[in-house]
Amino acid sequence: MPAPIRLRELIRTIRTARTQAEEREMIQKECAAIRSSFREEDNTYRCRNVAKLLYMHMLGYPAHFGQLECLKLIASQKFTDKRIGYLGAMLLLDERQDVHLLMTNCIKNDLNHSTQYVQGLSLCTLGCMGSSEMCRDLAGEVEKLLKTSNSYLRKKAALCAVHVIRKVPELMEMFLPATKNLLSEKNHGVLHTSVVLLTEMCERSPDMLSHFRKLVPQLVRILKNLIMSGYSPEHDVSGISDPFLQVRILRLLRILGKGDDDSSEAMNDILAQVATNTETSKNVGNAILYETVLTIMDIKSESGLRVLAINILGRFLLNNDKNIRYVALTSLLKTVQTDHNAVQRHRSTIVDCLKDLDVSIKRRAMELSFALVNGNNIRGMMKELLYFLDSCDPDFKADCASGIFLAAEKYAPSKRWHIDTVMRVLTTAGSYVRDDSVPNLIQLITNSVEMHAYTVQRLYKALLDDISQQPLVQVASWCIGEYGDLLVSGQCEEEEPIQVSEDEVLDVLEGLLVSNLSTPVTRAYSLTAIMKLSTRFSSVNRIKKVVSIYGSSIDVELQQRAVEYNALFKKYDHMRPALLERMPIMEKTATNGPTDIAQTNGETDSTILDTKHLPSITHPASQVGRCNYHICFCLAGIPPMTAYNKNGLKIEFTFERSNPSPNIAVITIHATNSTEADMTEFVFQAAVPKTFQLQLLSPSSNVVPALNQGSVTQVIRVLNPQKQQLRMRIKLTYTHKGSPVQDLAEVNNFPPQSWQ
Amino acid sequence: MQFMLLFSRQGKLRLQKWYVPLSDKEKKKITRELVQTVLARKPKMCSFLEWRDLKIVYKRYASLYFCCAIEDQDNELITLEIIHRYVELLDKYFGSVCELDIIFNFEKAYFILDEFLLGGEAQETSKKNVLKAIEQADLLQEVRHMKQRLPAASSRRSDLHKPLRDDRPKHTHTQPDH
Numbered sequence A: 001m002p003a004p005i006r007l008r009e010l011i012r013t014i015r016t017a018r019t020q021a022e023e024r025e026m027i028q029k030e031c032a033a034i035r036s037s038f039r040e041e042d043n044t045y046r047c048r049n050v051a052k053l054l055y056m057h058m059l060g061y062p063a064h065f066g067q068l069e070c071l072k073l074i075a076s077q078k079f080t081d082k083r084i085g086y087l088g089a090m091l092l093l094d095e096r097q098d099v100h101l102l103m104t105n106c107i108k109n110d111l112n113h114s115t116q117y118v119q120g121l122s123l124c125t126l127g128c129m130g131s132s133e134m135c136r137d138l139a140g141e142v143e144k145l146l147k148t149s150n151s152y153l154r155k156k157a158a159l160c161a162v163h164v165i166r167k168v169p170e171l172m173e174m175f176l177p178a179t180k181n182l183l184s185e186k187n188h189g190v191l192h193t194s195v196v197l198l199t200e201m202c203e204r205s206p207d208m209l210s211h212f213r214k215l216v217p218q219l220v221r222i223l224k225n226l227i228m229s230g231y232s233p234e235h236d237v238s239g240i241s242d243p244f245l246q247v248r249i250l251r252l253l254r255i256l257g258k259g260d261d262d263s264s265e266a267m268n269d270i271l272a273q274v275a276t277n278t279e280t281s282k283n284v285g286n287a288i289l290y291e292t293v294l295t296i297m298d299i300k301s302e303s304g305l306r307v308l309a310i311n312i313l314g315r316f317l318l319n320n321d322k323n324i325r326y327v328a329l330t331s332l333l334k335t336v337q338t339d340h341n342a343v344q345r346h347r348s349t350i351v352d353c354l355k356d357l358d359v360s361i362k363r364r365a366m367e368l369s370f371a372l373v374n375g376n377n378i379r380g381m382m383k384e385l386l387y388f389l390d391s392c393d394p395d396f397k398a399d400c401a402s403g404i405f406l407a408a409e410k411y412a413p414s415k416r417w418h419i420d421t422v423m424r425v426l427t428t429a430g431s432y433v434r435d436d437s438v439p440n441l442i443q444l445i446t447n448s449v450e451m452h453a454y455t456v457q458r459l460y461k462a463l464l465d466d467i468s469q470q471p472l473v474q475v476a477s478w479c480i481g482e483y484g485d486l487l488v489s490g491q492c493e494e495e496e497p498i499q500v501s502e503d504e505v506l507d508v509l510e511g512l513l514v515s516n517l518s519t520p521v522t523r524a525y526s527l528t529a530i531m532k533l534s535t536r537f538s539s540v541n542r543i544k545k546v547v548s549i550y551g552s553s554i555d556v557e558l559q560q561r562a563v564e565y566n567a568l569f570k571k572y573d574h575m576r577p578a579l580l581e582r583m584p585i586m587e588k589t590a591t592n593g594p595t596d597i598a599q600t601n602g603e604t605d606s607t608i609l610d611t612k613h614l615p616s617i618t619h620p621a622s623q624v625g626r627c628n629y630h631i632c633f634c635l636a637g638i639p640p641m642t643a644y645n646k647n648g649l650k651i652e653f654t655f656e657r658s659n660p661s662p663n664i665a666v667i668t669i670h671a672t673n674s675t676e677a678d679m680t681e682f683v684f685q686a687a688v689p690k691t692f693q694l695q696l697l698s699p700s701s702n703v704v705p706a707l708n709q710g711s712v713t714q715v716i717r718v719l720n721p722q723k724q725q726l727r728m729r730i731k732l733t734y735t736h737k738g739s740p741v742q743d744l745a746e747v748n749n750f751p752p753q754s755w756q
Numbered sequence B: 001m002q003f004m005l006l007f008s009r010q011g012k013l014r015l016q017k018w019y020v021p022l023s024d025k026e027k028k029k030i031t032r033e034l035v036q037t038v039l040a041r042k043p044k045m046c047s048f049l050e051w052r053d054l055k056i057v058y059k060r061y062a063s064l065y066f067c068c069a070i071e072d073q074d075n076e077l078i079t080l081e082i083i084h085r086y087v088e089l090l091d092k093y094f095g096s097v098c099e100l101d102i103i104f105n106f107e108k109a110y111f112i113l114d115e116f117l118l119g120g121e122a123q124e125t126s127k128k129n130v131l132k133a134i135e136q137a138d139l140l141q142e143v144r145h146m147k148q149r150l151p152a153a154s155s156r157r158s159d160l161h162k163p164l165r166d167d168r169p170k171h172t173h174t175q176p177d178h
Helices: A007-015 A020-039 A046-058 A064-075 A079-092 A098-111 A116-129 A132-146 A151-167 A169-175 A188-204 A206-228 A243-257 A261-277 A283-298 A303-317 A322-335 A340-344 A347-355 A359-372 A378-391 A394-411 A415-429 A437-447 A449-465 A470-488 A502-514 A520-535 A540-552 A556-570 B024-039 B076-094 B099-104 B106-116 B127-140
Strands: A641-646 A649-657 A664-673 A679-687 A693-696 A712-719 A728-736 A739-747 B003-008 B013-018 B048-051 B054-061 B064-070
Touching: A007 A020, A007 A046, A007 B099, A020 A046, A020 A064, A046 A064, A046 A079, A046 B013, A046 B106, A064 A079, A064 A098, A079 A098, A079 A116, A079 B106, A079 B127, A098 A116, A098 A132, A116 A132, A116 A151, A116 B106, A116 B127, A132 A151, A132 A169, A151 A169, A151 A188, A169 A188, A188 A206, A188 A243, A206 A243, A206 A261, A243 A261, A243 A283, A243 B076, A261 A283, A261 A303, A283 A303, A283 A322, A283 B076, A303 A322, A303 A340, A303 A347, A322 A340, A322 A347, A322 A359, A322 B048, A322 B076, A340 A359, A347 A359, A347 A378, A359 A378, A359 A394, A359 B048, A378 A394, A378 A415, A394 A415, A394 A437, A415 A437, A415 A449, A415 A470, A437 A449, A437 A470, A449 A470, A449 A502, A470 A502, A470 A520, A502 A520, A502 A540, A520 A540, A520 A556, A540 A556, A641 A728, A641 A739, A649 A728, A664 A679, A679 A693, A679 A712, B003 B024, B013 B024, B013 B099, B013 B106, B024 B048, B024 B054, B024 B064, B054 B076, B064 B076, B076 B099, B076 B106, B076 B127, B099 B106, B106 B127
Parallel strands: none
Antiparallel strands: A641 A649, A649 A664, A664 A712, A679 A728, A693 A712, A728 A739, B003 B013, B003 B064, B048 B054, B054 B064
């Protein structure tokens, strides 16, 4: 049999292939040859064949039949064989294969080999892909090598130990003695790998961390020597001595100094020194500065040092190099909460980064911008952010829109500004706005009472322009349904009122119903809006006609609504005005922002007795946290009930079904007081049987005014997955005419529709 | 570092070093996706991108992309230096290294990498020491493979001959402090 072709020859041949098919043919031919050669147990050419196999493997062809051959090569006495064998093992084997374990013995022998380069090969392989079992078996050998005086082996053993610890954390203890004088080494390789090992151990174990804190002075000294020492050709990179080691030391210092006053103080000076003396003209210097900044921000550094760090980041932001700008933005994002004022100083530079071409930079600049918005800069920032929203990639628009809404909500200087901002977002990025923004916005609009006319007019005009953006259309329909009367009567004060007739408004809403652009949800909104206008407009007949047509709609949701509305016209016409009247101001309980950084106040709902929080009731499409609004779009017609009526205190329950989740009943309590004195410090509490879950939101107030002059309302949400009969025990406490009153009662008269 | 990939502008893999255990199938999938993502980047974009839960640091040297996946706590800028150091080592060893050198002598490229990094971390920060170790190990080889000098004009693609130099314009000066 002729000698198998050489590796380079094979590579050259394969590269001449003009098509994929030709290549595959060559590969198959060669694989067949290699296979037979393996079968013949040919020792001489095994190495060559495995090398060729590795090349073909890199091209994407299967090479599993070479796995055992790699083991044979590792077991060979020849260095050439071992070299290729170990390489093959690292490329073809992974810990999922049983074959992998067969290596253990070979590696063990080679770890004790007389030639350090063989020892090196085995350490490298073990440290790169050793499985947990292998690590367990060989940890002792590694530990031995960690104590050797041969720096070539010691540095490798240190990194191998890191891998062992990652795989089998329990073994960490056994390496502790060997770490004793690792840092006294002069050899940079050993120093570097030792620092990596120490870092790994400190990250994994608080005990190790406290133990190694005493190394801080030594680390500081080593770092100082690196900075102060003159030019060292062996470790120099662009005028900086061993930047790799410097960075690793800084990282270890960060871990050791975090949360510890003494350590932080001990490293203060050296950090300041590195921060001010490091050359910034090349990437390598900036890499060190970057790590230094991260360390300064994480430990308990004095404020002067922190300001220095932020200023470094500020300078980074102005750097021509994109990478530096990117890194600066990332770091600023991490520190914006703790050092807010310092970061604010760089706000304009950050805002400029919104215009950067790089996607990652833009995203970070956007997140940072939102974190920096406050009452003082809201107008300016919003201008920039809206401009950004206009021009950014679609991937950004959803997050940006949510961020803008949140910021506007927190810092709006005026209601008019708020509505205008919302309008701007809806019209420019309306289709990217998150689904749950719609209820948020509706609530905002409802509560801005004096802006109703202005809002509905602007929304109406927006609809005339474009009905494709669903969130915009939904909010607009809802508003027209609510405030259509203001629209046609031309009551707008903020801007020139438009002239529009009832029929024109109904045309628009009906247009939404029939348009292909409208989603089923949007259609539901517009039908309800049309219905509501029956109490605000005079063209009731037209509305009746529309409603009856949709009574036979294919869309079940639409059909149900239409049928119910029809019924409203026919049998319950006396209830219609009350049911369709203007929405009262809604309570807001909690919102969570889309980014971790922009957070609003926490939740204010209360829980009592054996009640539990309801699970997050989020729209499946939404990524935002809880939005606990009770907004009724579907008037399901559950009659209200009187839950309690004693001593002048009357408590009525009204019901809604929470749309996305029919297992949740939303009950609003209305407490009224017919006595002559106010009931103050009024607290309503409720408890339900174990199969239910209950959530109580904040009450509107805790004073029930005398003589029925007002009411206290509060929302209860009951999760009833098993659809059992709803029962509740309520406890009332209040102060009346100076004396405390307390009462318990059972509520059992829930109408069946509320829990079925 | 979780893994390092070297690939050409056409997406052909030239070297793959994995420091985390993954099946062959997973490796292929990751490689395919990542290569696509990196090749789609425009020249003016920065060297870092977020991909899955990793940070990807990449740099192009002539016709080769050097791509590393690092973890959240790793320093991106120093990773660029690591990549550069590896290129310098290859350069010193092969003498003005180009892509073809790495194609024809891929096993040597691995040997050099394994003397520089171990388990994803740098084991030796001195260029001289890494090269010395490789030299010594080469001497131990019973069968000496002469460093394959490239076939000159027979290669169809000329950029494979181009020495690996940092392809990006150097931005070394910061603006004056305000």
